[in-house]
Amino acid sequence: SQQGEEDPQALSIQEGENATMNCSYKTSINNLQWYRQNSGRGLVHLILIRSNEREKHSGRLRVTLDTSKKSSSLLITASRAADTASYFCATDEGHDMRFGAGTRLTVKP
Amino acid sequence: GAVVSQHPSWVICKSGTSVKIECRSLDFQATTMFWYRQFPKQSLMLMATSNEGSKATYEQGVEKDKFLINHASLTLSTLTVTSAHPEDSSFYICSAPGLAGFGEQFFGPGTRLTVL
Numbered sequence: 001s002q003q004g005e006e007d008p009q010a011l012s013i014q015e016g017e018n019a020t021m022n023c024s025y026k027t028s029i030n031n032l033q034w035y036r037q038n039s040g041r042g043l044v045h046l047i048l049i050r051s052n053e054r055e056k057h058s059g060r061l062r063v064t065l066d067t068s069k070k071s072s073s074l075l076i077t078a079s080r081a082a083d084t085a086s087y088f089c090a091t092d093e094g095h096d097m098r099f100g101a102g103t104r105l106t107v108k109p
Numbered sequence: 110g111a112v113v114s115q116h117p118s119w120v121i122c123k124s125g126t127s128v129k130i131e132c133r134s135l136d137f138q139a140t141t142m143f144w145y146r147q148f149p150k151q152s153l154m155l156m157a158t159s160n161e162g163s164k165a166t167y168e169q170g171v172e173k174d175k176f177l178i179n180h181a182s183l184t185l186s187t188l189t190v191t192s193a194h195p196e197d198s199s200f201y202i203c204s205a206p207g208l209a210g211f212g213e214q215f216f217g218p219g220t221r222l223t224v225l
Contacts, residue, residue, distance in 0.1 A: 042218040
């Protein structure tokens with residue numbers, strides 16, 4: 001069963017703008033991860049944030065985690081057309097991983 | 110980083126036939142691998158956990174007799190869709206955990222199955 005829920009389901013922005021995606025989950029977690037998936041392809045790991053961390057950066061990516069609200073956000077700054085993809089949050093249940101519904105991001109050149 | 114491969118990348122088969130999908134960890138050993146399926150524009154749904162040397166653990170609602178999983182070695186897990194039907198058409202993705210304690214998963218590129 002799914003754990004997280006992303007919003008929005010779809011997001012369309014212009015190149016250069018920032019994109020923010022949110023994820024909510026239901027149970028306690030050890031860590032939360034964000035993945036990217038290009039259409040018809042496998043998943044690429046973007047960033048992992050542990051339950052005792054509140055914010056993490058990686059290049060143009062910024063992830064926040066609020067365990068009290070059971071929510072996380074992914075911010076992509078200065079977006080590029082190549083960022084067009086689906087983005088999923090995933091939470092761990094031991095070695096098991098549950099994915100949210102995903103946000104489809106379209107970045108228009 | 111660790112690489113997971115899948116073969117084939119796509120397959121078309123007739124209804125009633127069986128299809129085998131391989132998942133390999135190329136440069137690391139994986140005692141556990143996960144199999145997901147993904148319908149168009151939807152998220153990944155965990156089907157089963159493949160365990161090397163023991164039986165797979167299936168998620169609720171997944172028919173173990175239809176989706177046979179064999180984890181024959183520390184680098185290979187196979188998913189066989191038996192007596193495939195059009196409703197089994199989907200994108201199947203496997204993954205393997207990275208280094209213990211990091212929580213990261215490495216995903217294969219996926220296999221697109223189309224059952225006619």
